[in-house]
Amino acid sequence: MSKELAKDSDLSLTAAKPFTPPDTPKGCERGKVFVGKVKKCHPYHRGSAGIEYEAPSHDEILNGDWWLVEKWEAIDSIVLKYCTPTGYVSEFYDKDGILRDQTFLDKNLRPIQDLENWANKGWHRNGKKWSRQKNVIPDNGENLDYLKDYIEATGGKLTVDEVFDEQERLTWERYFRVKDGEFFDVRESHHLRVPYWQTNNMISYSFDGIDCAPENEPCYYAAKDGVVQVARYRVKRGSNSVYHRTDGPAIIDKNAPKCRQERYFLEGVEYTKAAWEKNVRQLQSGRA
Structure with a gap:
């Protein structure tokens, strides 16, 4: 990694703060979540508004850490996307901030192919698990x-x-x-x-x-x-x-x-x- 990239990475790490997702039902797996500086704002358009956040690259993220990279809000939902060492995770919340769906993606934003881990999990509004799938x-x-x-x-x-x-x-x-x-x-x-x-x-x-x-x-x-x-x-x-x-x-x-x-x-x-x-x-x- 070049000195310039290392410097930019250090700045992002310095500006990082812990981030607490809106909801964590039973069976929800997450790493330690961080959020960096705002990178870009998307004003309300076609029913939603979004924020992009600065984050290290996959190779720079420590094992067990997740970085929030996007947050999209609509009238009836919130979508969060995290960057991890192995790919991305997308979470869908309903209008009350209840986590309904969690999808694990590879670095190309495709559902992970993993024989042991679930690629997708869903929850009922009462927090009980609703579904889970593997993509093998x-x-x-x-x-x-x-x-x-x-x-x-x-x-x-x-x-x-x-x-x-x-x-x-x-x-x-x-x-x-x-x-x-x-x-x-x-x-x-x-x-x-x-x-x-x-x-x-x-x-x-x-x-x-x-x-x-x-x-x-x-x-x-x-x-x-x-x-x-x-x-x-x-x-x-x-x-x-x-x-x-x-x-x-x-x-x-x-x-x-x-x-x-x-x-x-x-x-x-x-x-x-x-x-x-x-x-x-x-x-x-x-x-x-």
């Missing part, structure tokens, strides 16, 4: 081996999206799982019953959007009062999704006529239960 898949979707390896090494499941009600009970989630080397994208919603919650429905896809799951696991089910009403077992074969199950019916539908509530398939072909059982025995003996 490259935009081009290429080369997921690193993601598969990480998921397998950490228990086979990586939660990337969660939504909570105002009592902070989980109502919806999205997670990636890996089994037998295959990658699955799963979404679940939850039926809430005080004092506990239980799964209401689930759907599972391959990475390229085909509905499927590991063999003998449902790729879709819906439950009512804790009892499964509909379930479908499909596996991926090439670029297709086919009904297949070797330990029970591949289609369960409690709302269908009684004779059609349980249907049996192998590799996409439907059989009577007796024929299915015979084929399963032959299949299993051939594997032995």
Whole structure:
């Protein structure tokens, strides 16, 4: 760093003051926040006014420190942007100064791609967490081996999206799982019953959007009062999704006529239960 830049940086540091954000709900992660001199004012225009503040560059900011670089105020909201050693953080507050959203960005102002840390967090007005997301898949979707390896090494499941009600009970989630080397994208919603919650429905896809799951696991089910009403077992074969199950019916539908509530398939072909059982025995003996 040149002497001129060092001098400018020292001036900014000298003029810096601690800054206290309007609201810090539970689960809000922040560093030690500073604010420097006003750099530029943006008068009220198209519903908002803004202030830019002087701040060191990313490389000059100490680990654990955040610097306020922008503040925008509108009639019904406040937006703050901080500069950190690794990028930026944007915070959105409602008209009452309650923090509703916090987004972590890289140095190019894109949501961070991080397997362990949330890229975005949201809160209800009562301060309870509302949502959080991770951004872990490259935009081009290429080369997921690193993601598969990480998921397998950490228990086979990586939660990337969660939504909570105002009592902070989980109502919806999205997670990636890996089994037998295959990658699955799963979404679940939850039926809430005080004092506990239980799964209401689930759907599972391959990475390229085909509905499927590991063999003998449902790729879709819906439950009512804790009892499964509909379930479908499909596996991926090439670029297709086919009904297949070797330990029970591949289609369960409690709302269908009684004779059609349980249907049996192998590799996409439907059989009577007796024929299915015979084929399963032959299949299993051939594997032995």
